[in-house]
Each structure stands twice: as C-alpha cells, then as structure tokens.
Amino acid sequence: MAALDIVFAMPVPGSSGVIQLTVLYFAHLRDQRGLDSEIVSTTAADAQSLYRELAARHGLSLPEKSLIVAINEVMVRWDAPVHAGDTVVFLPPVSGG
C-alpha cells in the first residue's frame, strides 16, 4: 500500500497542475503497455486527454470509440474530469461468456 500513500500525498499545492493517478490496464491495452497498472503523473484534465497522452507515450492502438472509461469503478463519459488519486481504466470491448 506504500504506492497508494504516495498518491494521496500528492498533489503539492502550486505544482502547476500535475497530478498523480492510477491507471489499470486490461486485455489488449495490458499487452500493449506491458503492465497491469501504473501510477501516472499527468497534466490531463479529463479522461480523453489522459488517454491521448498515454496512447502517444506508449503506442496504445485502440481507438477511443472502441473504449469506455471507468473512473473509481464507475463508467463515465470521455469528458469526465480526472483528479489526483483517481483510479482510471480504459475498458476494451468486453468478451465475457
């Protein structure tokens, strides 16, 4: 849980809008990123900006229209704001059953 303590200790006031949040990866995105999860420092204000930043940084290939976003375990729109300490997941097309 040490990593989470670090997240909640951020952000430092006056740190120019940089926040830290947790991103979880599943399926295609987990393969492409090579990680189950990571703590990300970002200036993104919403989920869409965050995905575009991560896609550019790590070569994530799934288009936004094939994904849905969950923030803190709730599915939300792409323009939903992200905050320090959030857990953000970009969900690829689901294939249960």
Next chain:
Amino acid sequence: MDDFALTNQSIDVVAWRRRLDHPQAGGLAIFEGVVRNHHQGRAVRHLDYQGYAPLAVRTGSEILATAHGRWPLLVALGCHRIGHLDIGEAAVWIGVASAHRAEAFAACAWIMDEVKARVPVWKRETYADGSVAWAQGSVVRLDPPG
C-alpha cells in the same frame, strides 16, 4: 455472498444451484456457458479470461437488479470465471427462479445477453498452433436500457 461474483476458481454449479431454492418457485432457468474447442473454424486449445473485478461485480449486480424490475423473479444469480480455462470448463453461470417458466427463460436469456455486452471481462483464445488472440468483443455502451 454476492448475487453476482467473479471467481478464479472452478464455478461450483451445485452450490450456485442450491442458492436458487425458493418455496414459491415453480421454475428454474439455468444457463451454463462452457469452453468449446473451436471458434470460427479454428481449433481452440484453451482460454484465459481477465476481469476488472470491482466493476464486474457492480455491473453484474446492476443487471440482476434490472432483471428483477422487469420480471417477477424470486432469485437471480450470476458468476463469471476468470483465469485459465480448459475445454469443457464453465466460464459463466446464470440462474433464475420464478413462479412460472416463461419469466425464468426470458430473464435468464436477457441477463446473459447483458453480461456479454457490459460486464468488464475479456477472453483470450489460444489456438491449436499456439497463437493467441483477444476475442473481438462488444464496445460497452454507457447508458444501459432501463
């Protein structure tokens, strides 16, 4: 015990079936999805499922609650397996109990369709030649029907 669960163990279909017992029930409809050895003409060796557990449980529970609102159900339950599954193993189990069969059949089929469309679980197929691929899947829609 939750009405909808995600498990990395074999689904205990006997235990789940027992939870459908209800003195007012006249019909039980159960769907058990199992791993088949082929997909679109290719021989499948085994499957691996990933799931986003907290959201899968929440979404599955919402589907069951919606089903309760649409049909006069006595019990509605579901379970999805994650991890490594061999041919013939149960990947998903849906069970419904109601006074009469029509609503049990209808609700069970509807719940399974919704689980496939909305619960954050992903299936990776390993084929006989050793190659792997994520199943095509469904893009999740944000606003489910009431």
